Amino acid sequence: MINIERLHQNVTTWLKTSRQRVLALMNDPLTVATKSNRNDLVTNVDRTNQQFLIGQIQAAYPDARIEGEEGKDQKTKSLDGLVFFVDPIDGTMNFVKEHNYFAIMIGVYVDGKPVYGAIMDVMHDTIIAGGHGFAMRANDTRLPALADEPLAAGLIGLNGPMHAHNRLAVADIGMASSGVRMIGSAGMTFADIAQGALIGYISYLQPWDVAAALAILGHAGVIFSRPDGSQLDLLTPGIVVAATPQAHQTIMTMMNDAATN
Template identity: 35%
Template sequence: MTIYEFARRIILEAGQNIKDKLKLELTIETKSNPNDLVTNMDKETEQFLADKINQTYPDHRIIGEEGHGSDIDTLEGVIWIIDPIDGTLNFVHQQQNFAISIGIFKDGEKYAGFVYDVMNNNLYHAIAGKGAYLNDRQLATLQSTELKRSIISMNPNWLTKDWTKDVYSPIVKDARSARSYGSAALDFVFVATGIIDSYITLRLHPWDFAGGMIIAEETGAIVSNQLGEKLHPLKSNSILVANPELHHEILNVYLMNYKDELENLHQGMFSSR
């Protein structure tokens, strides 16, 4: 079995575990603020995946949102970057619209990405260089779109803060429409399938973007930070993902008007993971 086949098997098992336990009562704790939640399912799912990986590949390394690999700062060998539940608020409030995300890197190179929309039984997956799939269907290369004919995804919170509303409201204003799904991993794969044309957000961690980035890039999406720079698999960053023409338009016609402000923001926000 390849690492890809193994990953596909355990992410489906992890999703089944979540479905099996959905009726049980959750233990919910807060993290950085009262709206930043973590449940026992987040922790149990990360531990389930880590145990499986450790049993089969003891030399692989694991980074997860809920605590695995917080000391990892180099890229050699095989690294699994895991978000056990992306969209925890959706999980708690809706019991849907969340995903398990896994990105696998070999010596710093993309190897495979998985985003599993558990409640819809939709597994988005890709091996780098071999195309992206939704279940058994290969995803088409993205068509170019202009902003005025595009649907973008953005958390409306960015439009409520004095220091970000000037940057982002012109983009929302000029787009055909905007959406907010509450799961970064799903936003990436929605760009990959063409459900949305761009996803724009100011702060993601490696586990939020690792799997989705690998899938989206296989459909021709451009994934960068909001200064147009490549993402590092171990570093938090801002995100701009879109088809190539739209990525160029949003970056150059909109974000670069706020280049100095965005540069200052990045210097302040991303000194650590």
């Protein structure tokens, strides 16, 4: 089994160095391209940062598989053994337009099981980390246990298009909560859940968007599922429902009612 303490030290070092590199590159003109649509952006910083992180991972864990967001050469078809999920800039639109509210994420899995995750809030210099036998923390200060409250008692993060079209009753779910937040970054949204600011999150996510959070929050009591209640498959993208238990149960009931009516 991988040494979690040593892994945490390694990832923390990589993320801190990565943060400094990203901040330095932000002072230069960005090269921005689109991927699947005009709002799905990639920059030279995404690519450069991924190359840096992959190099660090390969040097420390040469047998690891790596699933990176940028580049078809960094795709894995198996979760056997040690697998790192890397999102070099999560919330690229925020990065380009606001220079704020974006994250760097690393999730680590062994034989398909989440063992460790880290989310770097770049502009606030905060690393949210946690995993199997490794208590959730912010910059190595342990975070309090998450409250298990009803959906009506908490704020929820939602996907914009899903909310606009009330897909899977997402707009209704938002109305049933204390309020809706759309941050534009899965990592930043999950970081807010870890710190007790949000009660849940619903969005269409790629594996690298959710891998770190599943390792951090899944071991802290947050339930992750597909809308039909099935477990996540980190080899394929899909809609993710993540929430504390009471809220998750309410969300599942509302989604099921919407699907059958």
